[in-house]
Amino acid sequence: xxxxxxVASANEPQSDFPLENLPYGVFxxxxxxxxxxxxxxxxLDLCDCxxxxxxxxxxxxxxxxxxxxxxxxxxxxxxxxxxxxxREITTLLKEGADxxxxxxxxxxxxxxxxxxxxxxxxxxxxxxxxxxxxxxxxVGALLRPDNPLLPNYKYLPIGxxxxxxxxxxxGTEIKRPRGQTRHTTGAPEFGPTGKLDYELEVGFFVGxxxxxxxxxxxxxxxxxxxxxxxxxxWSARDIQTWExxxxxxxxxxxxxxxxxxxxxxxxxxxxxxxxxxxxxAGDPEPLEYLREPEGHRGAIDVxxxxxxxxxxxxxxxxxxxxxxxxxxxxLYWTLxxxxxxxxxxxxxxxxxxLLATGTVSGxxxxxxxxxxxxxxxxxxxxxxxxxxxxxxxxxxxxxxxGYCQKAGLxxxxxxxxxxxxxxxxx
Numbered sequence: 001x002x003x004x005x006x007v008a009s010a011n012e013p014q015s016d017f018p019l020e021n022l023p024y025g026v027f028x029x030x031x032x033x034x035x036x037x038x039x040x041x042x043x044l045d046l047c048d049c050x051x052x053x054x055x056x057x058x059x060x061x062x063x064x065x066x067x068x069x070x071x072x073x074x075x076x077x078x079x080x081x082x083x084x085x086x087r088e089i090t091t092l093l094k095e096g097a098d099x100x101x102x103x104x105x106x107x108x109x110x111x112x113x114x115x116x117x118x119x120x121x122x123x124x125x126x127x128x129x130x131x132x133x134x135x136x137x138x139v140g141a142l143l144r145p146d147n148p149l150l151p152n153y154k155y156l157p158i159g160x161x162x163x164x165x166x167x168x169x170x171g172t173e174i175k176r177p178r179g180q181t182r183h184t185t186g187a188p189e190f191g192p193t194g195k196l197d198y199e200l201e202v203g204f205f206v207g208x209x210x211x212x213x214x215x216x217x218x219x220x221x222x223x224x225x226x227x228x229x230x231x232x233x234w235s236a237r238d239i240q241t242w243e244x245x246x247x248x249x250x251x252x253x254x255x256x257x258x259x260x261x262x263x264x265x266x267x268x269x270x271x272x273x274x275x276x277x278x279x280x281a282g283d284p285e286p287l288e289y290l291r292e293p294e295g296h297r298g299a300i301d302v303x304x305x306x307x308x309x310x311x312x313x314x315x316x317x318x319x320x321x322x323x324x325x326x327x328x329x330x331l332y333w334t335l336x337x338x339x340x341x342x343x344x345x346x347x348x349x350x351x352x353x354l355l356a357t358g359t360v361s362g363x364x365x366x367x368x369x370x371x372x373x374x375x376x377x378x379x380x381x382x383x384x385x386x387x388x389x390x391x392x393x394x395x396x397x398x399x400x401x402g403y404c405q406k407a408g409l410x411x412x413x414x415x416x417x418x419x420x421x422x423x424x425x426x
Contacts, residue, residue, distance in 0.1 A: 002409065003019050005040070009042065023264045024071055027261075035066055041112050043109065043111075079223050119168070120205070120229070128253075129157050130159065132360050132369065133154075135358065163253070170417045173419065174234055174421050180242055181242055197391055198371065205352060211348060212347075221339040230400050231357075258419045260400075260414050299328070303327055303403055307321060313385055325366060335357075395420070401413070402414040
């Protein structure tokens with residue numbers, strides 16, 4: 001049964017941010033940067049709440065974390081602190097709060113329309129995985145038709161270290177990158193990419209980290225995950241193709257990664273957990289350190305959508321086109337397995353580090369999480385106004401959305417992860 005808030009907009013059926021969600025973010029308002037929580041079309045300023053004594057039942061370390069400019073400090077406190085703060089915020093915003101509480105809390109609510117969202121954390125490290133077997137199979141078939149998956153894929157989560165400095169918040173314009181490409185057997189050329197692509201992903205932020213040399217066991221991995229966001233790991237396919245052997249992704253990826261502004265707590269996603277899909281007959285069982293407890297609901301039922309809007313579509317008032325729809329539950333590797341594998345060699349993760357799933361794709365047509373994957377279909381993409389796309393053009397705006405929905409429960413949304421392609425970098 002949904003719990004109502006006295007903030008009316010939070011009770012609207014299509015709101016991404018009902019009382020059961022309470023995602024965290026960082027925003028600027030009146031030249032100040034504070035931590036906030038989304039509720040309907042408002043942001044609850046946690047720094048202001050702490051200053052006014054509205055969170056006085058919480059430990060001092062939680063109050064100090066709420067008064068910081070980034071979420072790293074709160075993430076470092078661990079699950080007990082996260083639960084305590086979430087409970088306190090819920091009490092303040094829950095329908096039935098007395099008039100005086102509503103008056104005091106109301107003064108700490110900022111309209112989203114008047115806030116400028118920032119990155120939620122100071123991201124020290126970023127790792128991107130390759131956790132969708134459907135994506136890996138389709139892309140592999142384009143490169144290696146007779147053997148799409150490499151021998152290691154079903155034994156370990158494949159990943160690479162990305163570039164944290166070029167992660168940007170939703171709404172940031174994306175400059176078309178320049179780089180080396182080779183279109184024939186001749187010498188490579190240097191110039192703007194002609195094959196700019198998006199990648200539909202989900203990211204998750206590390207909460208409490210681990211000491212160098214001390215792996216996180218699979219059974220404890222969930223306690224180290226603070227929350228999730230949407231990720232668009234933009235890719236220049238022609239630059240990537242020329243450079244990625246033998247050491248993997250580099251300049252074809254590092255020019256920009258967009259994330260949604262709000263971090264949905266894992267507690268909010270708990271009701272939408274499901275058992276991971278059974279592995280196909282003949283697939284190897286995970287090695288012991290990647291084996292989740294029997295009956296564990298390691299997957300999460302999150303619908304993920306990608307929309308494309310061209311410059312001409314905006315000029316003529318044509319609605320953005322739904323390009324693909326996939327679900328996070330179809331990943332081959334769960335979030336806990338990704339984190340446990342990442343630390344299995346003793347690698348230390350820190351609060352605010354970002355780990356991403358890699359492109360999320362499903363089995364069926366229309367669930368491909370990037371344009372490269374859609375090339376298995378010989379027909380190009382035709383937009384509602386007749387424009388054709390094989391890769392992104394300048395002026396194209398890509399918007400990703402994600403949400404959980406279940407009978408008897410509210411919609412838990414991630415907001416949007418959006419970026420528009422502009423002229424090439426100089």
